[in-house]
Structures are given as structure tokens and as C-alpha cells.
Amino acid sequence: MADFRRPDAEFAAYDEAFDRDGSVRPLYAAIVDRFSNFDAAELRRREGIIEEEFRRQGITFTVYGDSQGTERTWPMDLFPRLITAAEWREIERGLAQRVTALNRFLADVYTGEGAAMADGVVPAWLVQSSDGFERNAFGISVPHDAHCVIAGIDLVRDAQGQYRVLEDNLRNPSGISYVIENRAAMTRAFPLVWEDHTVEPVSQYGRMLRTALESVAPAGSGDKPLIVILTPGIYNSAYFEHAFLAREMGVELVEGPDLVVDEHVVYLRTIEGLVPVDVIYRRIDDTFLDPVSFRPDSTLGVPGLLGAIRAGTVTVANAVGNGVADDKAIHPYVTDLIRYYLGEEPILGNVETYVMWEPDQRAAAFERLDELVIKPVGESGGYGIVIGRDATEEELANARAEIEADPRNWVVQEVVELSTLASMCDDVLEPRHLDLRPFVITGERTQVFPGGLTRVAMRKGSLIVNSSQGGGSKDTWVLAPGTNSGAAELAGEPSMDAAGQESAR
Amino acid sequence: MILARHADSMLWAGRYLERADTIARCVSVETNAVMHRPPTEARLASRRLVQALGLQDEFVAAQVGTGPYAVMDFLVSDETNPGSVVSSVQSVRENLRIVRDRIPVELWEEANSLHILMQSAKAVSSGAREQTGGEVSRMSVITARRGCRSLSGVMTESMMRDEGYAFMEVGRLLERSTLTVELLKSGLGTGGDVFDGNRLLAFTHSLQAARREIGHSPKWAAVARFLLQHADLPRSVLWCLGRVEQRLEDLAAAAGAVAMPRRRAGALRAHLEYGELDGLLAAAPDAELSELGTSLATLATDVHASTVSGSGQVEVHAQFVRPGDGGGAAS
Numbered sequence: 001m002a003d004f005r006r007p008d009a010e011f012a013a014y015d016e017a018f019d020r021d022g023s024v025r026p027l028y029a030a031i032v033d034r035f036s037n038f039d040a041a042e043l044r045r046r047e048g049i050i051e052e053e054f055r056r057q058g059i060t061f062t063v064y065g066d067s068q069g070t071e072r073t074w075p076m077d078l079f080p081r082l083i084t085a086a087e088w089r090e091i092e093r094g095l096a097q098r099v100t101a102l103n104r105f106l107a108d109v110y111t112g113e114g115a116a117m118a119d120g121v122v123p124a125w126l127v128q129s130s131d132g133f134e135r136n137a138f139g140i141s142v143p144h145d146a147h148c149v150i151a152g153i154d155l156v157r158d159a160q161g162q163y164r165v166l167e168d169n170l171r172n173p174s175g176i177s178y179v180i181e182n183r184a185a186m187t188r189a190f191p192l193v194w195e196d197h198t199v200e201p202v203s204q205y206g207r208m209l210r211t212a213l214e215s216v217a218p219a220g221s222g223d224k225p226l227i228v229i230l231t232p233g234i235y236n237s238a239y240f241e242h243a244f245l246a247r248e249m250g251v252e253l254v255e256g257p258d259l260v261v262d263e264h265v266v267y268l269r270t271i272e273g274l275v276p277v278d279v280i281y282r283r284i285d286d287t288f289l290d291p292v293s294f295r296p297d298s299t300l301g302v303p304g305l306l307g308a309i310r311a312g313t314v315t316v317a318n319a320v321g322n323g324v325a326d327d328k329a330i331h332p333y334v335t336d337l338i339r340y341y342l343g344e345e346p347i348l349g350n351v352e353t354y355v356m357w358e359p360d361q362r363a364a365a366f367e368r369l370d371e372l373v374i375k376p377v378g379e380s381g382g383y384g385i386v387i388g389r390d391a392t393e394e395e396l397a398n399a400r401a402e403i404e405a406d407p408r409n410w411v412v413q414e415v416v417e418l419s420t421l422a423s424m425c426d427d428v429l430e431p432r433h434l435d436l437r438p439f440v441i442t443g444e445r446t447q448v449f450p451g452g453l454t455r456v457a458m459r460k461g462s463l464i465v466n467s468s469q470g471g472g473s474k475d476t477w478v479l480a481p482g483t484n485s486g487a488a489e490l491a492g493e494p495s496m497d498a499a500g501q502e503s504a505r
Numbered sequence: 506m507i508l509a510r511h512a513d514s515m516l517w518a519g520r521y522l523e524r525a526d527t528i529a530r531c532v533s534v535e536t537n538a539v540m541h542r543p544p545t546e547a548r549l550a551s552r553r554l555v556q557a558l559g560l561q562d563e564f565v566a567a568q569v570g571t572g573p574y575a576v577m578d579f580l581v582s583d584e585t586n587p588g589s590v591v592s593s594v595q596s597v598r599e600n601l602r603i604v605r606d607r608i609p610v611e612l613w614e615e616a617n618s619l620h621i622l623m624q625s626a627k628a629v630s631s632g633a634r635e636q637t638g639g640e641v642s643r644m645s646v647i648t649a650r651r652g653c654r655s656l657s658g659v660m661t662e663s664m665m666r667d668e669g670y671a672f673m674e675v676g677r678l679l680e681r682s683t684l685t686v687e688l689l690k691s692g693l694g695t696g697g698d699v700f701d702g703n704r705l706l707a708f709t710h711s712l713q714a715a716r717r718e719i720g721h722s723p724k725w726a727a728v729a730r731f732l733l734q735h736a737d738l739p740r741s742v743l744w745c746l747g748r749v750e751q752r753l754e755d756l757a758a759a760a761g762a763v764a765m766p767r768r769r770a771g772a773l774r775a776h777l778e779y780g781e782l783d784g785l786l787a788a789a790p791d792a793e794l795s796e797l798g799t800s801l802a803t804l805a806t807d808v809h810a811s812t813v814s815g816s817g818q819v820e821v822h823a824q825f826v827r828p829g830d831g832g833g834a835a836s
Contacts, residue, residue: 058605242606244606271812
């Protein structure tokens with residue numbers, strides 16, 4: 001019989017599957033029951049099936065500088081994460097609202113009047129000093145104002161079970177391919193668990209994304225615009241995902257040298273000759289996109305691409321300059337941007353964040369830095385983060401000095417005791433912290449893909465869920481309305497609430 | 506429509522697949538043939554194979570040991586030898602990885618699985634080659650041959666007959682033709698070796714068919730005619746060139762970028778089909794086979810050039826080209 005370890009009674013985090021008294025939450029009753037029928041050896045066997053399948057299929061990611069080799073098999077934990085239909089409806093509304101506001105903000109910054117800055121919602125200097133702010137993108141409009149066609153919004157669940165936004169990813173969010181492969185693996189390894197649940201499918205992503213990309217093609221592209229995915233190549237950490245998406249959408253996967261710009265038109269080099277391209281879903285950063293306009297030493301990009309974008313002959317998704325909106329320093333202002341652009345209260349709140357360029361907030365944060373999380377605004381992937389309670393005095397002193405030297409470069413957040421869920425660790429199912437990255441697609445309209453990538457910190461007590469730092473993942477089930485387990489949502493699960501505690505005014 | 510770079514990768518995936526299959530088969534034939542002979546004879550036979558496969562330079566560079574199975578390991582599991590079975594399988598995988606989005610999932614999975622199996626066998630073999638009497642390389646050969654057959658099957662049964670398939674098949678057939686000619690040259694008996702027609706036919710996977718057509722103890726000329734000119738033997742150069750010509754015609758209809766190699770393939774096929782090959786082979790077999798080898802290399806170069814001619818130069822990944830092989834992207 002599988003051994004489920006209950007969370008410790010004094011544990012502050014919200015556990016997704018078990019109540020404080022150790023009883024199974026109704027939502028998880030059926031799946032816990034299923035798993036309880038497997039002994040550890042059987043779970044290990046099924047774990048082996050998944051791992052072997054991922055290895056055979058080459059479902060991998062790359063950790064740069066890893067001494068074990070470049071390609072690593074994708075880590076997936078057996079025990080799935082469940083979300084009720086009602087919970088998901090609220091998350092969905094909140095995400096659509098947030099991404100709509102962020103797209104409005106990007107349009108305001110690059111092609112609008114800069115109204116939010118003029119009206120003091122966000123300081124203009126903060127926008128202009130952002131690493132992601134791209135002067136070259138000024139005046140470049142995007143069909144339907146879909147600056148961010150694909151967004152990945154990182155959500156966490158606090159001690160009360162409330163979902164909050166930890167980070168917005170509006171440049172090149174990755175992970176969707178693993179969502180789909182996790183589901184396929186789960187289906188192979190546990191064919192019978194589906195008897196108890198009706199789960200929203202995830203296989204439609206390729207069609208959804210292609211439709212959105214077609215909708216942002218430049219005017220005059222015709223009924224079937226030529227779409228390509230631009231990858232840095234086979235050594236990129238997310239190459240598996242790039243190839244996966246090209247296959248799912250039925251489009252070409254290209255590298256920079258496959259494209260050439262002539263007279264402000266981007267062409268694909270084929271054996272038939274040059275073929276004009278309408279939409280480029282790029283998976284390389286702004287700075288590498290065009291050596292003429294950005295880094296001159298970039299061999300990944302396409303010389304003259306920005307000129308073609310500006311001429312309106314090609315659409316690049318996500319648009320150039322999106323980094324300004326997912327700058328961690330802008331994050332604290334997003335809830336106000338929602339109120340400003342949409343006139344609505346935010347459905348999803350932020351994790352409480354203090355900005356270090358405001359002296360009062362900085363002083364308050366310095367007084368209890370050992371209780372907070374210190375984040376450099378320019379890093380991603382969990383790098384550079386200092387978790388106060390785990391840091392030494394010396395590390396905290398260094399962090400203070402670095403913040404004082406460059407306050408613009410730092411934000412400090414309250415620790416969110418990320419929710420936990422049973423995960424397979426040494427033959428027992430133990431609570432581990434996790435987050436959720438849902439994906440939001442914007443073309444003519446904004447749609448939220450059901451579920452998302454659940455990332456789990458496999459080390460006990462760790463809050464770092466990134467796969468590059470030893471994190472795993474879980475299949476994420478959004479239950480269809482009206483299913484047995486979906487009905488559990490009515491039995492006392494916490495519901496979504498309005499925005500939590502915001503800060504940084 | 507196919508990207509120039511993808512066409513190049515498909516072409517090379519096909520070539521490496523054929524190369525891995527052929528080398529594995531040759532090693533298998535050679536080791537079986539000398540299994541009951543003294544180890545020194547096994548080593549000598551393997552050295553002949555190195556020469557036939559055009560890997561002398563790599564052999565010298567690798568400073569292969571003197572053990573009886575060291576040459577076999579060099580041909581099978583030595584990653585420093587770009588012409589070994591394990592390297593060729595790795596190259597198949599790398600080229601298919603580049604076009605992973607456009608090939609059937611099963612084809613990629615077969616290539617990836619074969620690569621993983623070969624790598625794990627290599628890891629075992631690194632410390633224990635001599636102790637196991639070449640057993641690890643023998644097992645690797647069996648793995649590689651099964652894997653290559655499986656890849657060929659998936660390719661044939663599940664690939665769309667588009668430009669990518671055409672380039673992959675052209676790559677395979679050109680590599681097969683080139684290796685057949687090289688192996689025939691090695692069977693001329695130079696260096697005091699005794700010609701063994703059956704072994705040569707086994708190298709080219711033609712022994713069973715040849716027994717029905719040309720008997721059990723064929724002379725070199727009969728073997729040469731069989732391997733060069735038989736119209737119905739998928740291992741013969743004539744058969745391969747006929748298919749290459751067809752695939753290039755398909756490509757010309759779709760893309761129009763392969764006029765030159767198509768003409769060259771046609772001319773070479775006509776030479777084999779209607780030329781005075783018997784007389785030429787009887788008078789100066791070495792010269793005729795060298796000429797044939799050169800023509801095949803030129804054809805391979807033309808096909809490679811056609812992948813980029815439609816759209817200007819495009820950077821392609823470096824590939825391992827054996828001497829006289831053609832291709833235009835040698836590392």
C-alpha cells in the first residue's frame with residue numbers, strides 16, 4: 001500500500017490533498033484511494049515506465065554548464081495535481097483579465113500615448129530604465145494589440161489556499177510541451193485512474209496557438225499565412241519544445257540562417273528558392289533577434305528583421321520589447337494597471353512585493369530581511385534569489401549592500417508558503433511545495449489553456465521549483481464541470497478571493 | 506516545401522543510416538568468418554575491412570591497440586572514429602533531431618532509442634573490451650543491425666513521400682552505391698589476399714540472392730556484374746541509381762532545383778545499363794571502379810549543392826565525409 005505522509009500539523013503551507021487534521025480533501029479522495037492500492041514497488045515500476053518513455057522519446061531539457069551532460073530527461077512526478085472546474089473558472093477569468101491589461105500596457109508604452117505613465121500609475125522612469133524596455137520597438141503596432149501572444153503566468157497558492165501571481169512571463173515562456181507530454185505519460189502509466197475523473201483535454205494546444213498566430217499575420221497574408229518557429233538550434237535548453245510545437249502546429253522550425261531579409265521582406269530559404277514568411281514565433285531573446293538593431297555579434301538572429309517588422313510585412317510573436325511588462329520591478333504595479341485600463345478589480349492578487357527604490361519600503365524590508373525573499377529583477381529560472389530565513393548573516397549583509405548599491409535592481413517579497421502536494425520521494429508520497437504556470441494565448445481574443453505546468457520542488461522544504469535546479473513536474477488536471485470530484489468544490493474548498501495584499505505605490 | 510538546411514540533414518541522415526548498417530553488417534560477417542581462426546587472423550581481416558571502408562587515416566589517428574579485437578572495437582564502438590557504427594548512429598540521430606518536427610514521431614524515437622542503446626553498450630565496453638573478447642562490440646553490432654532495419658521499416662512505412670523522404674532515400678542509395686563500389690575494389694585481391702566472392706556478397710547483403718543467380722563459388726567478374734548491374738537487386742549500383750534518378754525526378758517536379766544531379770544520375774545509370782562495362786572491367790577493373798567511385802562522389806556533391814542552390818548559401822552542420830565520398834560539407 002502506498003504510504004501517504006500527511007503534512008506536519010505545525011506546517012504553515014496549504015496542502016492540496018490533505019486537510020490540517022490529516023483527512024483527505026474531497027477533491028483528492030478518489031485519486032488518493034487509487035494510489036493507496038499501489039505498493040511502493042508498483043509505483044516505482046510505473047515511474048520507470050514514464051522515465052523510460054521520456055528517455056526513448058527524447059523528451060529532454062538542457063541544463064547549461066551541467067557536468068552530467070547537456071540533455072536531461074524531463075522529470076515528472078506520478079501523483080497528479082487536481083483543480084476543480086469552479087476554481088479553474090476563476091483562475092481563467094483572472095488570467096485573461098491580467099494578460100489583457102498587460103497587452104494594453106505594452107500597446108500604451110510602444111504605440112500609445114504612455115497614458116499610464118502620464119497618469120502616475122507606473123513611474124515613467126521605472127519603465128524607461130527597464131532592461132526589457134526596447135526603444136527600437138517604438139511605433140511598431142501589432143494586430144489586435146496582441147503584443148503578448150503567448151504568456152505564462154506563474155501562480156502560487158498561499159497558506160490560506162488563495163492563488164496569487166508570483167511572476168509574469170511575457171517574452172518566451174516555456175513549458176507547454178511538457179504539459180502535454182506529462183498527460184500522455186500519465187495516460188500510459190495509469191490507464192485506469194481516468195475512470196474516476198473527467199479531465200479537460202490538453203491536446204488542442206497546437207491548433208489554438210496556430211489559430212492565434214494566423215490571426216496576427218500582417219494584412220494581405222492571405223488565408224493561409226506562412227508561419228515559422230525561430231529556434232536558436234538543437235543546443236538550446238528548450239529545443240525539444242520548439243520541435244514539439246512545430247510538429248503540433250504543422251509549421252517549419254527554422255534557425256536564423258534559414259531566413260533572409262530583402263527589401264524589408266523576410267524570406268525562408270527552401271530548395272525551391274526564397275519563400276516569403278508572414279509570422280515568426282520566435283523562441284530567441286530580443287537582443288539576439290537582429291544583429292543590425294541589437295547585439296551585432298548575434299548569429300542566431302536575422303539581419304534586417306526589425307526593419308521588416310516595422311514595415312509591417314511580418315509579425316513577430318511575442319513582440320519585441322515585452323520584457324518591460326514582465327520586469328519584476330513592474331510586477332507590483334500590475335494590479336493597478338488592471339484597474340486603470342479595464343476599470344475592474346483584479347481577480348488574482350499579487351504576492352506582496354516591496355520595491356527597493358522607495359526608501360520607506362526599503363527601510364521596512366531591511367528590518368526583517370531574514371523573513372523575506374530577495375529577488376534580483378533581471379534574473380530568471382530561480383537564479384540569484386535569496387530566501388531570508390535560509391540565508392546566513394553574511395549572505396543577508398551582502399544582499400543589503402547590493403540593494404543599497406542599486407535599488408532599482410531588486411524587489412523583496414513576502415515568503416509565500418507555497419502549497420504542497422504528495423510527491424514520490426524514496427518510496428513514500430510526501431508533501432512537496434509546488435507552483436503552477438498556466439498559459440494564456442492572445443490573438444483575436446484571449447484564451448486560457450486548461451491547467452498548465454505544475455512544477456514541484458522535490459527537495460524537502462525547498463521553495464525552488466525550477467527544473468534547472470532539481471525541480472520536477474506534475475500532470476495537472478482541470479476537472480470537467482459536473483464530475484464527481486468536480487462536485488467536491490462545493491464541499492468547503494477555499495474559493496477565489498479578490499486581489500490580495502498589494503504594495504509598491 | 507522543405508528548408509535547404511532540412512534537406513541537407515535528411516540527405517545526411519540517410520547516408521549515415523546506410524553507413525551504420527553496412528559497417529555493422531561487414532563487421533558481423535568478418536567476425537563470423539574468422540571466429541574459429543586464430544585472433545591474429547581476425548585482426549588482419551578487420552584491417553582489410555578498415556581499408557575497404559576508407560578509414561585508414563582515422564585508424565592511424567586513433568592509435569588502435571594491438572589486441573585481437575581492437576580493430577573491431579575501432580569500427581564499432583570507438584567514438585573518436587567518425588566512421589564507426591556508434592558515431593554513424595549518433596550522426597543519424599543528430600541529423601534527425603534537426604528535422605524532428607517534420608519526420609514521423611516513430612522514426613525519431615527509433616533513432617533515439619538506437620542511440621541510447623549504443624551509448625550504453627559503449628559505456629560498458631570502455632573498461633572491458635579486451636576482457637570480453639570483443640563481445641560487447643559483437644552485441645553492439647547486433648543492436649545496430651536490428652535498429653537500422655527498424656529505422657528503415659519505419660521510414661518506408663510511415664514517412665510522407667515528400668521532399669524530405671526523397672532526400673533521405675537519395676542519401677541512403679548514394680551511400681549504398683559508394684560502399685558497394687569500394688567493397689568491390691577491396692575484393693580485387695591486391696596485397697596478396699585471396700578473393701572471397703561469398704564474403705563480398707555477404708558484406709553487401711546479397712549472398713542469398715547471388716546463390717540462386719550466380720552459384721556458390723562465383724568469380725570476381727560475376728560478383729562485380731551482379732553487384733553493379735543487376736536490375737532487380739536493391740543492393741546493386743544500377744538499381745540504386747535508378748531509384749536515385751526517380752527521386753530526383755520527383756524533386757524536380759516539386760522544386761526544380763535538382764536538374765544537374767538528375768542528369769548526372771541518368772548518365773551514370775545509362776552507363777551501367779547500356780555501356781561496355783564487361784570489357785572495361787575485364788581490361789582495367791581498378792580504373793573502372795575508381796572512375797565509378799569518382800562519378801558517384803560527384804553526384805553526391807551535386808545533390809548536396811542542390812539543397813542550397815535555390816536560396817543561396819546556407820550554413821549546414823559539418824558531416825563526416827570519407828575520402829572520395831562527395832558531399833561538400835566535410836568537417
